[in-house]
Amino acid sequence: MKNDYVKRINEARVYDVAKKTPLEFQTYLSSRFHNQIFLKREDLQPVFSFKLRGAYNKMAGLSKPQLDKGVITASAGNHAQGVALSAQKLGCRAVIVMPTTTPLIKIDAVKHRGAEVVLWGDSYSDAYQHALEIEKKEGLTFVHPYDDPDVIAGQGTIAKEILDEYKKPIHAIFCCVGGGGLLAGMATYIKAMRPEIKVIGVEAKDAEAMSLSLKAGKRVVLDQVGLFADGAAVKEVGQVTFPLCQAYVDEMIVVDNDAICAAIKDVFEDTRSILEPAGALSVAGMKAYIKKHNLKDETLVGIASGANMNFDRLRFVAERAEIGEKREAVLAVTIPETPGAFKNFCRLLGQRNITEFNYRFSDPKKAHIYVGLATNDKDEPSQIKAMLDKEGLPTIDLTNNEVAKLHLRHLVGGHSPQAKNEMVFRFEFPEKPGALMKFLETMGHNWNISLFHYRNHGADFGRVLVGMQVPPEDEINFEVFLNQLGYPSWDETDNPAYKLFLG
Structure with a gap:
């Protein structure tokens, strides 16, 4: 099987339209992560993708x-x-x-x-x-996007170019994974020519069809996929690609959206180019791999697979990159509602840079503050929390709290004693013209909406936080309604961030 694909790759007709892209050393990334890091710049192709x-x-x-x-x-x-x-x-x-x-x-x-x-x-x-x-x-x-031997061979020419150009030892090569065409083509060629090189596939957390399939030993069909890394969002990997990946891929890594956003920023700082989310998967996976294996002084190659970025999506990327890189802590802090308390709180923070601050008067004795702080490492949020707790200021670390990062940072300061029997749910729906109106029409009018937050993040899916007043005797009907609604939903009624700022 390997030899057949090596022949196909060597004979592939790609250069009538494609070009041999540069393999570029990444100075900033290499210095930060203490390894020799290269990017194969497929984002420089005529269509900005491999x-x-x-x-x-x-x-x-x-x-x-x-x-x-x-x-x-x-x-x-x-x-x-x-x-x-x-x-x-x-x-x-x-x-x-x-x-x-x-x-x-x-x-x-x-x-x-x-x-x-x-x-x-x-x-x-x-x-x-x-x-x-x-x-x-x-x-x-x-013409299949990935599940065709000729397509797989075409993508495999990237591996041939890398190995032809770089003759020195390479520890691992990282590829983004959707249906598996790129990964299958590259892994097959690399293992035939340089079997000592590890081939690592990288998927988005909400679209890990290949990872789950390899674990199960058969192709798994996902019920739904996240659309942020839309270039790698498929529900089922290929029938042709799967056995190739089974045979020749060394490891799979799954990363979340925050890590992808951080990787986009990392590549920008080295190249001044902006990759699309799927295009930055390899870098996000490489960083996770370095941390997992405590890797130093090795040569690593990532495929910068695409740069077809929706400009509006940059708002979301910029907002989440600092958290994804563990450069920002998001905290909920309770301080006394007394003169001088806020000044004392700021004094405790010292010279740390405050990236966000939200507060609104709601209680004569206590003030709840939503604060973002620039950090230098992943342990700093817990250290700050411990310091504030010790000073008598109860603190909740919201750095990894999805509803806090997406919605509550824009809604802080809204306790409502009148909102009896309030249940809070987070929903996602495909973002397109008229999508929000369709969602509202689907919601119907059975329960009073007591809270509603929507923001177009420039992503391919819309996010809504909704509070509805549901009497206890109506909870069964409400559960039926959720099942029939047709949108992914998450119950956030017991979310500590909601209870502190809005409940």
């Missing part, structure tokens, strides 16, 4: 009758751009089915290449099924 390699390799091998009829694919964006550019080069028709949640920057880029765009469904899976229907109806050839 995906055109596999797309063109597949399409260049089609017969003239197949090209005359045209091709079709389903993609969240980067593969779509690769197919569109390849079709433009080969002079054939291309139909691209994209989820309605796809960032506009990717839709416009595909249209600019002359491809026909069809928006369908909220996920890649929805778009994929619709593309298969069009394929049969119109006799087009389907």
